[in-house]
Amino acid sequence: MAITSLVSFLLSLLLILVQAKGRNDSTCLKSFSCGNFTNLSFPFSLSAQPECGILSMSGCDDKPFPKIRLLPGRDWYYALQQHDSSVWLGDQKLKTTLTQHKCQAFNKNFSLPNSPSISFNMININNFIKCSSTQKKNDRFAGYNMYNGCEGFSIYYKLTRDDDKNIEAHNLPTNCSLIKLPIHANDGDLFNRLGPEFLVEWKLSDDCSECHYDGGRCQTDKTNKFYCHKDVAEVSKLTAGISKRGYLRKIWFFAATGASLFTVGLLVLLFCFRNKVLWYKYIRFWGSKVEDHRNIEEFLKNYGSYAPKRYNYTEIKRITSRFKNKLGQGGFGTVYRGSLGNGSQVAVKVLNELKGSGEDFINEVASISRTSHVNIVSLVGFCFECRKRALVYEFMPNGSLEKFIYKERSDTVRQLGWPTLYKIALGIARGLEYLHRGCTTRILHFDIKPHNILLDEDFCPKISDFGLAKLCMKNESIVSMLGARGTIGYIAPEIVCRNLGGVSHKSDAYSYGMMVLEMVGGRKNVDAGADRTSEIYFPHWLYQRIELDEDLQLVGIMNEEENECARKMVIASLWCIQTDPSNRPSMSKVVEMLEGKLDSLQIPPKPYLYSPSRIEVDSSIIELTTTTTLIE
Template sequence: MQILLFQSSNLLLLIICFFISINIQFCLCGEDPQYANCRKAINCGGIKDIGYPFWGVNRASYCGQLGFEVQCLDNVPVINMVNTSFRILEMNPKNPRTVKVARQDYWNKICPQRTLVNTSINVSLFNYASGLANLTFYYGCNTSTPSTNSQVCTINGSDVSVAFHQTGDEHPVANYTCKTEVLVPVFKTAALALENNQTSIEDAVDEGFELGLQIDNDQCNYCEGSGGTCGYNNTTTTHGGFVCFCKDQPYAITCAVKSDIQRKGTIAFWTGVGITIGVICIIFISRKRKFFLKRYFKTEHRYELDIEKVIKNYGSFTPKRYTYSDVKKLTNSFKDKIGKGGYGTVYKGTLPDGHLVAVKVLNEPKGNGEDFINEVASISRTSHVNIVKLSGFCYERHKRALIYEFMPNGSLDKFIHKQGSSNTNFPRLEWKMLFEISVGVARGLEYLHRGCNTRILHFDIKPQNILLDKDFCPKISDFGLAKLCKTEESIVSMLGARGTAGYMAPEVFSRNFGGISPKSDVYSYGMLVLEMVGARKNLDYGGSHTSELFPHNVYKDLELEKDEIILEGISEGEKEVARKLILISLWCIQTIPSDRPSMSKVVEMLEGPLQSLQIAPKPFLFSSPISGADSSQPSVRS
């Protein structure tokens, strides 16, 4: 009886606060100023509908994100990226959000009056859309070319020859030495029209190219669907994040729905008065049982209230929360099991809108739940093509679940271990696909280390945590061991070890090797790539390839310029891919963290030529063994 009395008083206090807030809102006549400002799109030179995440001109900085400022220069909307100006030609504000841009320095001309630079975008904010091709401009060739696609430019007061061709086509200019080559993306349709002499080079370039926006797309859709407009809090690092500006006030994700209550304002007001009187009576009676209620609060409710506080602190980063009853409906009462491990069981599910999801139902959890909320918050802060998307979560005391986007091809380990090569369901991946997966994982880690508002260290990179979509695009998953830190921090303070044996960097289990930093993820990435390379050749040294013996033999093979271990029996193109992966991974697994490259450098090495890579010094320590059988061992949590 006393417990029910306490719970009732809390419920009624919440209700009275709700009604009081409604009546206060009835007195407000105007719109929230931030809502009013961010509803306006940027209009410049006839280009309209430039909205979130862009800001500038008539939109305040809180209407968009850093890196998306637009300037209206000579009646042209312009955005700057990587020291290059792009004019905005068109924006699609609907899902998926895209923007069409063109090089400002190449507008109506192929003779820019500034430094000649390749087209480069901020990959943490944008990605290239499909249907594009590259045009290559050659400047200052050593002699005139026989091409009809050539002319003379005056750049910085000097006459310079220029020729162009579509990247990948045979072209006479390739036989000449030129001072500068500049790549400019165009639509494939424009490149084809240019090839057939149906358009000019200037018109092909001026059609521009399309970029996809990688920022808060789902959150913004939820916000706009509830009648709000999207914005961002850039004022502080502590509370910065996505904001949904609504008519009455800002909210975390979506606007509150109040229309029915507003139409019945008078009834709500007097109902609130009556409830207030009832609450006062109940509180007066309950104080006689204060000692019991206080004890009950400490022993029974402290656990839940603390976690609610943790969830609230993450604010807009927290995704949709489902009840356990909702989870049962999504999975058809857990009918279709698609995976099981030490962490729990994964079921296939379907959202109300028809999208397939993977529902990870955790085993009987231990601890106070902060590790679980940590994983929820870590993934929610990310938005990248190589990071798994978290659609929602369930937290009801000891019933916890994570709801991810569905990955039809499962995890990488099913495709790279020896036993998978003979399984028709998991065919062996070709070298080209292994290379693309390696690049995708590297870009995902680079984004976690540099592209997020808050730096995220994963600490558990291994094949089981790399998921593959229908096109085998890799996505990093399982952020249960992840740690959030400020972007300016180079060394992370952490008690104990966390990670999986065989992929764990030396400094994680012994501080004698150096401080824990993003370089710890670099080590795990290097071991992952080495395992992919070794599994592709079904290498076996004395029963199993280990993280100690395998790198040693690979290093020796490369040092002696032999082809016995990895490169034997494959084509020249495959040899180049394999050698590049091996050289880069050996740099990543250097024992001392400072000797390893950053993930940004790793991406640069992967995209650069093989000839620029040197053999790394031989690491003097390798961690514990990895094999197809034991690499699935559970992660160690500090």
């Protein structure tokens, strides 16, 4: 009875304080929703109240994507997805012209003037030079690609986004102009490279931030200078409220302290009697499931029409013929072969109901939905129905790479010939290059290994299983991680031991290098059954032979061309598994190394400081030896 009274008193007191604290006669909303965007606050405002913010929202009933205008008098765009200080926008007119390959697309120019209240930064915007057809290609455009499929003008551009960012319009010929357009991909023709979506980051000026938190409104005069507008009535309210704040703070402090002590005491009691209180387990289990459900639904709502097709569980059972044809099973769940209504073959991964949280599921859908590349597996659809979760992929007839590289037919014949191995290694490198640089948001995979590389009927490799992936901004070189992720034997050393360097896209390069070395050797990198101690750790053995320019003694090499492919794969991989991340190449450089001449490749430094001995490699620690070796 006493506990019930205490709880009632605390809740009542907190309600009174919240009402007193939240009371505000201002016409500006503290937070509002618009379409699928919720909990919007300054600098956002509704278009009916432009004085209340800077970024105006309209069309809030037009789900899933309302419209947004970044500055007064500027164009309206569709708001696709909002983050803390950035928002993905879409241009419908540009989308139409790009889809139809119309040259009117080059009449657009995405540039934003900075206001004294707020500054903008467009992330995936690239420079293009538009010149009239009378302009002849000269040295100024050396290294540029030219598109002349439009009547009256030509377009000059670079293949990569990082090139030519500092070009200035006044340095161009008189019949040329600089235009800025969003980039969607790094391959294909010019229209396929462009896209209607772009990411805008914003930052409030110090003056505007101070003005807003003091109760004012950020304004710009006719000369484009900043001033802070404060209503006289609001100033009076703030002045009158100062004397009350000390009293309210005291009440708030005592109430918060009492509530905190009560909560801690209750948790302690529950913890002490957790084995006897049955409903504690149900609260813990169902609480986490409700949170997972909320997170996933929120993601799907924000993704709108950009999310892949959603199936219900009845459809999943029909597609798989009631789970008749099982392809494989692992800790994540079971994979079944299925068939869609149009006859297309698919692989359906049904996730374990009671294993893990919703984070892996969200990662998988969010990551693959952003990709479109020949070396990335396509996500056809997904199922999320209560605790039933499934992912529907395109079917890969040859399964995973794993089954082709660890079992040799004989001492002279491989399951996959060297031309095929080389094509697979190059395809995986191109897929990773795309994830790191080519798609709209940089994606770090963090679980590159043979099991996660699928092969189609032509042995074209496709990167799969994005459950551990991390999405980050293009300009982020180092990402933050709360814990290690990946598979023993392929984890980059900086993920386990952070003093070796920051975690970045170079961590995927390390996993790639370890995997390609296993492809080259047809064996695990650590082998306790090797004939000689020096061969226990395969990368060491290979490095010694490369360093001394000796024959690699690899199975199945039939001619000089295959020997050159094998040596390029080995050298590129040894660069990738350098202990220091800064010494590893980017995946773009790896592609360049594999496609280039063997004579142009430099021998890398020895990757490791320590070579494991046979005594240390026993059956209980064989998988851990790689990680231990890298952090000595």
